[in-house]
Amino acid sequence: KEVKPKGPFVPKFEDYQKVYDAVAKALEEKDDYDDGSYGPVLLRLAWHASGTYDKETGTGGSNGATMRFAPEGDHGANAGLKAARDFLESIKEQFPWISYSDLWILSGICAIQEMQGPKIPFRPGRSDRDVSFCTPDGRLPDASKDQKHIRAIFGRMGFSDREMVALSGAHALGRCHTDRSGYDGPWTFSPTTLTNDYYKLLLEEKWSWKKWNGPKQFEDVKTKSLMMLPTDMALIKDKGFRPHVERYAKDNDVFFKDFAEAVTTLFELGVPFTTSEDQRWTFKSSFD
Numbered sequence: 001k002e003v004k005p006k007g008p009f010v011p012k013f014e015d016y017q018k019v020y021d022a023v024a025k026a027l028e029e030k031d032d033y034d035d036g037s038y039g040p041v042l043l044r045l046a047w048h049a050s051g052t053y054d055k056e057t058g059t060g061g062s063n064g065a066t067m068r069f070a071p072e073g074d075h076g077a078n079a080g081l082k083a084a085r086d087f088l089e090s091i092k093e094q095f096p097w098i099s100y101s102d103l104w105i106l107s108g109i110c111a112i113q114e115m116q117g118p119k120i121p122f123r124p125g126r127s128d129r130d131v132s133f134c135t136p137d138g139r140l141p142d143a144s145k146d147q148k149h150i151r152a153i154f155g156r157m158g159f160s161d162r163e164m165v166a167l168s169g170a171h172a173l174g175r176c177h178t179d180r181s182g183y184d185g186p187w188t189f190s191p192t193t194l195t196n197d198y199y200k201l202l203l204e205e206k207w208s209w210k211k212w213n214g215p216k217q218f219e220d221v222k223t224k225s226l227m228m229l230p231t232d233m234a235l236i237k238d239k240g241f242r243p244h245v246e247r248y249a250k251d252n253d254v255f256f257k258d259f260a261e262a263v264t265t266l267f268e269l270g271v272p273f274t275t276s277e278d279q280r281w282t283f284k285s286s287f288d
């Protein structure tokens with residue numbers, strides 16, 4: 001006779017890998033979105049959940065998934081991320097034991113790995129919190145600003161210049177939407193594959209102001225099909241940032257290593273883990 005385990009269900013690595021596999025499968029199947037993948041918008045959800053962290057007060061960060069609630073979900077910076085949250089609803093139904101906050105981060109990791117990026121180690125431990133934990137508006141970066149703003153926003157999270165530049169390489173993925181941020185277009189020619197192309201294009205292409213009625217952004221002179229935000233361009237204008245752009249443009253492996261480390265840090269900001277850093281797991285990708 002089979003003995004039923006007593007007590008609450010305690011998920012193990014295999015259980016989280018099943019969630020990863022389900023997200024990867026949904027990414028593969030639901031390919032009629034944007035450039036053929038929900039990957040970029042899933043990554044943006046994980047980043048905007050994490051990027052509200054304030055090291056002084058310890059508030060914000062990915063613990064809580066408070067973007068589910070109106071004040072934070074309606075912040076201008078989060079426009080369009082409902083597409084990512086809705087995409088994950090069927091996964092949450094399949095695996096009701098996982099918190100939204102762990103699910104959003106696990107999905108961001110899945111998106112990176114499935115878009116051929118580096119492995120991002122994961123530890124669970126985030127729990128969902130109520131509306132009173134929503135962060136105030138203005139904690140995420142404003143694309144119309146300069147290097148001073150980038151340093152203020154990412155410095156508040158505790159990041160160095162090098163980490164700021166490494167994280168920005170995520171803009172190899174996805175695109176801007178006029179009905180979300182107001183900006184328009186992708187940064188690279190392969191917006192569903194993670195590469196160091198963002199840095200290469202920043203340095204190698206000629207960029208000029210786009211002539212249009214929308215917010216101020218750059219377009220590449222040659223094809224006029226790519227874009228850069230004022231904050232992207234600040235990375236090659238600033239003396240502290242530029243050497244890192246050059247390093248990452250030269251060597252994709254160096255970019256992947258620094259990107260993986262910085263993203264791991266980002267996704268863990270403000271989370272009260274009960275496990276140590278050496279207890280992180282690495283998920284198998286669908287193509288491993």
Ligand code: CCH
Nearest residue numbers: 040041044047141142143167170174175176177180181231
């Ligand atoms: Fe970003 N990002 N981001 N970004 N971002 C946008 C889209 C993506 C800024 C502004 C914008 C990071 C840093 C910054 C992604 C990942 C990261 C958009 C367009 C704006 C505007 C939104 C729209 O219209 O849909 C600014 C400013 C900064 C820093 O100064 C960091 C860090 C990351 C991740 C590590 C990804 C991915 C997208 C594409 C989303 C999509 O829907 O395709």
